[in-house]
Amino acid sequence: MAVFDLPGWTGLAPALILAATALALFVVDSISPRSSNRALLAGVSATGALASLAVAVWFIAAGVGQGGIDGLGVIDLFDGQFVVDAMALYFMIVVAVVTALVSVASYDYMAGHTYQAEYYSLLILAATGMSTMAAANSLVTIFIALELTSLPSYALVAILKDNRGSVEAGLKYFLIGALSSAIFVYGISLVYGATGHLQLDAIATALEGDVADGFGGLLGLGILMLIGGFAFKTASVPFHFWAPEAYEGAPAPISAFLSSASKAAGFVIAFRVFTTAFPLEPTAALIGLDWTLAFVILAIVTMTVGNFAAATQDKVKRMLAYSSIGHAGYALIGLAGLTVDGGELVMGAAMMHLLVYGFMNTGAFLFVALAEYWGVGRTFEDYNGLANQAPVACFALGIFLFSLAGIPPLGGFWSKYFLFTGAISVGTTSMLLVAAALVVNSALSLYYYSRLVKAVWIEESVVDRDTLAQPTGLYAAIVFAAVMTVVLLPAFGPVSETAIDAAAAVI
């Protein structure tokens, strides 16, 4: 069955499949409440995520969202409230991959915990929200998708009810999330006030016409508030304070989920809103300022703050949390590098980085999940000598960490290299600064990543450990993520083409 024979709404199939999976989980739960059949629950949610992944890959391969001879063009739904283009599908893939990995890994991690079914349905609901975010094309649908992601996430962070850290993290996350939602929705109303539209392309048309004349200040404030909302969702400075707390307190698979998938979803709306709704020239003419400047500053500050904070941590999970703030700074380069006549290379590079990040960061957090499953403790010292008992998992961890640090030949080197050349090719002084900051921060990050490698491989264990268990689900997820981090190397050709084409299409 070819894609173009299907009715239009099926374009949202990757998100709809996730929604259906969530419903299926509710059904399972109501048939057998307090179900302890973990395999069924994890299986249903992993299958749903994989089906969503398969459909998204199929759509991209079939040419949805691409022009040209065999392309099928962008699918425009509900009067433009949603669009399914290459970028939407690309991020749906990222979300689905991370969700699948987390579902499989949770099978072992959640063993013995209550609220099994609730856990998986919240996970899939949040993934549905993220997948919807990727396709949302109006400030209203974006806001709804954002809340659909956030509300289950708050609950997921706090799901370990008898763990004080988890509950506290959830509360903190909820409070800051609610505040930033308020800021975001206020920003939406200001933009609406200035332009009279909510749909992204209509806003752009209004800015190019003379509708918004005289509302420059209002619009500027609105844009600033929108940036605040994105900064929260992507854990960028100055709205990053929740992230280390939430990641630290949350169950480790959820930390992986939030820091990879949720971050990618935050970036897709930022990419879409700023490229579609606020074209550089007319917006700059109205508010008297080029908004890429804001992202230049955000990118540099975010990566620097994240990396320096990560370098001073002595708990592994916190280190990873701060490093994920640093990586948000790298991805922000995608927006900072936009110019009036392009920037698809640098934005494509940011998209590639988010895909690679989806594997390597999820993998690293899943290793933490494995360590928590073993109960080895939280600090670097607690991880000492783990390679003796678990060489395969520690080998995979080495791959993740060296890839996060950007050491060739791993995936992280490629995406960082593309970001670097993309930033250089823009050629402005501020972008050269960003490129320099990227290199310096990457070099710094090697310090704290290699510290963990050193702990598991080189240091002697402080306690005598018996043989460690080898939980199937966690191991499968970690090994798969590691294999993908390596396999992305030969496969980088198609990935980079897809990402750059997708970026070119929205710019």
Added chain:
Amino acid sequence: MMIEALIAVALVGALVTFVAPNRVAGKLAFAISLVPAALSLWMFSAFDGVGNALLEGDLAYESQYEWLELSEYTISWFVGLDGISMPLVVLTTVLCTLAIVSSWTPIDERESQFYGLVLFIEANLIGVFAALDFFVWFIFWEAVLIPMYLLIGVWGGPRRKYAAIKFFVYTNVASLLMFGAFIALVFALPEVTTFALPEIAAAMLAGGPEALFGVAGSTLASIVFVAMFLGFAVKVPVVPFHTWLPDAHVEAPTPASVLLAGVLLKMGTYALLRFNFTMFPDQVAAYSVPIAAIAVISVIYGAMLALAQTDLKRIVAYSSVSSMGYVILGLIAYTQFGVGGATFQMVSHGLISGLMFMAVGVIYNATHTRMVTDMSGLADRMPVAVGILVAGAFGYMGLPLMSGFYGEFTIFFGAFQSELLEYAPLFTAAAMFGIVIVAGYLLFALQRTVFGPYRLETDYEVGRAPLHDVAPMFVLLGLIILLGVAPELIFEMITDAVDPIIGGEV
């Protein structure tokens, strides 16, 4: 597809070994490593390359596939061998096999991981010598670091953590410097749309870079030349960037030392030859005196440092600094015998230093000390191993009919005649003085350790080394003598590839 096969066998072998049980890992890795060794020897015998890989010439076992595009630049999987890289690939595969055998005794924990990493290094080293696209080359270049870091850090001596970190930081910072400089150069080269080294070399020789970010083309070329020289000089290493080497060597387990001295250091001189000395002839001429000075200082200072050591392994480690100084001197001479001799010396030093580290390792296994002051008269108790140590030392000193003699002699011969280098006879004469010091510290060390009455200040009963410890040393010794008696086995191949660099005909 031969080169791909070599790399693939080593990589897959690394994975298989990594998950194999500890007790079979050593034998398994040995069996696996025989495949690339035999294959590369067969490739050597069937070698039909002509000329230089980067300049005019037909490569052997070439293959090229487009890989990915980055705006207007294409990165491709591009490998092939010429007369310079072919001997180095054989050196890598043979030395890895021998290093694996020589690890059977000293490595007694986490064997499968150890041998897996050794095979992983082998795959990457083959890649370094075979890659002809800058990106592919750089990936292999960097990928060598991680396993070596772990080999030193996990299986090394008491100060292994310090040594491993120092090794990693030094060489990684150097690589980043070199990488950034080279990428800037490629961006500044007109009409270059790939990272293929032959194309970049052609563009460099046709006119060099244009201005980039307000830096004039000729200035940029000089900056890149210096940055790349520094980047590779750390790996070689030359004075004053040599301090990581003795630490890494002393702490590393024997097989890692063998690979480090035998092949890893050659990565630096090989890259210098491929990049600096092939692509930047004008800068080579402009900087010839300082580079020759660095080379001579490395020779003399390295030898003097060796003279001052009392740790047998440290002596061998510092001697590498001095031997690699000869290689740099041969390169900067820029004559057929200079550059050819330098390439020959890379292979020769790989064999001899590998042999020396193995011999020191065997002695350490038997005596549990490496201090020259602690032992005496070892020749009585372990005649075979000590005999090989003495033979290796003679090779180091440049005894005729051993490969070291031919390498050093051609380097001096070529350097003496150099037209490019001012005061060439002076530099050559100064470097030749190094031979005296080398002979001095080696004989001094031998006299105190192996000759005289037997005395050992430890509680170990010293006996003969097992066969599998001695066998790889015999193989190496055989190769050293073979190349000493019949240097044209590889030297013809080498000069054929060297001639285009120095402006000769193919």
